[in-house]
Amino acid sequence: MRKLIAFNxxxxxxxxxxxxxxxxWAHKGNDDLEFSAFVAxxxxxxxxxxxxxxxxxxxxxxxPTAIADKHDPAVATGMNSMSKVVFSRSLTHASWxxxxxxxxxxxxxxxxxxxxxxxxxxxxxxxxxxxQLASQHVIDEYQMILDPVALGKGRSMFEGxxxxxxxxxxxxxxxxxxxxxxxxxPAA
Numbered sequence: 001m002r003k004l005i006a007f008n009x010x011x012x013x014x015x016x017x018x019x020x021x022x023x024x025w026a027h028k029g030n031d032d033l034e035f036s037a038f039v040a041x042x043x044x045x046x047x048x049x050x051x052x053x054x055x056x057x058x059x060x061x062x063x064p065t066a067i068a069d070k071h072d073p074a075v076a077t078g079m080n081s082m083s084k085v086v087f088s089r090s091l092t093h094a095s096w097x098x099x100x101x102x103x104x105x106x107x108x109x110x111x112x113x114x115x116x117x118x119x120x121x122x123x124x125x126x127x128x129x130x131x132q133l134a135s136q137h138v139i140d141e142y143q144m145i146l147d148p149v150a151l152g153k154g155r156s157m158f159e160g161x162x163x164x165x166x167x168x169x170x171x172x173x174x175x176x177x178x179x180x181x182x183x184x185x186p187a188a
Contacts, residue, residue: 028149050085051087056091142167166187169183
C-alpha cells in the first residue's frame with residue numbers, strides 16, 4: 001500500500017494560510033542554505049503530489065514559469081516532472097504537465113490510489129482535503145514546517161475535523177532560520 005503524507009507550513013498559532021489565503025510568510029528564511037537543501041531534496045523525489053483545486057491553480061500558475069525556474073530551479077524541475085493529481089468538482093481540465101483530474105468521491109478515490117502500486121503520495125496545501133482525509137484516517141504521516149510567525153487569524157489545515165486527532169511525534173529537525181520540521185504519525 002502506498003504511503004500518504006500531508007505536508008504544510010504552519011504558523012506558531014496553527015494556520016497554514018492567512019485569512020485571504022496568503023502564505024508569503026512561509027518563504028521567509030528560504031535563503032538559509034540548510035533549509036534550501038532540505039526543500040530541494042524533498043522536491044526531487046519520485047512521488048505523486050495531490051492537490052485540491054485552489055492549491056493546484058496556485059502551484060500551476062507558478063512552478064511552470066521562467067520565474068520559478070530562475071529562483072528555485074531544483075524545486076521547479078521536481079514540481080514540473082512529478083506526477084500530480086488534482087481533486088475538483090469544478091475544473092474541466094488540468095493543463096499542468098503530468099496532472100490527472102479526479103472528480104469522484106475524495107475519500108474513496110484516495111483509498112483507491114493508495115491501494116495501487118507506485119511511489120508515495122504527498123498532499124501539499126489543500127487544507128480542506130487534509131481535514132476530510134484526516135477524519136477518515138487515510139493519512140499516514142503529517143509533516144509540518146513550523147514557521148516563526150504568528151498571524152492572529154487564518155485557516156487551520158485541520159479545520160472542520162469532527163473528532164480529536166491524536167498524533168505521535170516521530171521526527172524533528174531545527175533549522176538556523178528558526179523553522180522547525182515536525183513529523184507525526186496517527187496514534188494507534
